[in-house]
Amino acid sequence: NNTDLVTAAAALQDCAQLRLASGEAVTVLAVDKERGLAALQADRRSAHWLVFATADEAARTAMAAGYGRIPRQGVTLRDATLANSPALLLLDDRLPVVGTFGPGFRGAPLLDRQGQVVGALLGAAADGFRLGRVSINVSNLSFAASAQDIKAFLDTARIAHQTTAHPGLQASGRSTDALADRTVALVCEG
Numbered sequence: 112n113n114t115d116l117v118t119a120a121a122a123l124q125d126c127a128q129l130r131l132a133s134g135e136a137v138t139v140l141a142v143d144k145e146r147g148l149a150a151l152q153a154d155r156r157s158a159h160w161l162v163f164a165t166a167d168e169a170a171r172t173a174m175a176a177g178y179g180r181i182p183r184q185g186v187t188l189r190d191a192t193l194a195n196s197p198a199l200l201l202l203d204d205r206l207p208v209v210g211t212f213g214p215g216f217r218g219a220p221l222l223d224r225q226g227q228v229v230g231a232l233l234g235a236a237a238d239g240f241r242l243g244r245v246s247i248n249v250s251n252l253s254f255a256a257s258a259q260d261i262k263a264f265l266d267t268a269r270i271a272h273q274t275t276a277h278p279g280l281q282a283s284g285r286s287t288d289a290l291a292d293r294t295v296a297l298v299c300e301g
Contacts, residue, residue: 112273113157115140117261118218118297119233120149127301137297141268147205147233148256148264149218151297159292160273161220163258164227173208173229176294177216186291191221193229194252205254206230212253220294221255230255 120142123129129137131153140150173191178184194207208221212232221230235253256264265272 116151120147122218126299130298132296143264146264161228161293164229173221175219176290177219178296206257208253208255211251230257
């Protein structure tokens, strides 16, 4: 919503203080380690926000809006493929995502073609897994919390989320200016 932020709980790990790249402090509202999510609150209100996808059918492709090594350089868009391989789904109860994402994408929103949130990136997976006797080698695999998991987390924590989008975001145009108003960089200090 216009004051509260959702990110990966791992983004808070080992941080004595969190702030936005603009210098403003944020407060931790709730953390759900099982889902891998955290909710934060900023002091300044925003006129822009993202909404969750409501379609029953999950998107197969998405784009992640995150940051490179230097947050001041702005939002970077990366293509993501939401994997639905049965073997990958057994690895974790989270949504497997194939794509190349650096540390600045931890907690980044995954957006469908309409600009609606279908998930949030939680972090990269190891390159290989073992399921019983079967070894699976996978590269460029990350996991995400689905939009349903994020909404359940927010509902449990009693944090309101927007149900209608602020006008102006069309993912088909892939406008980084529009996404920059809706995606913020967190800086972890100490």
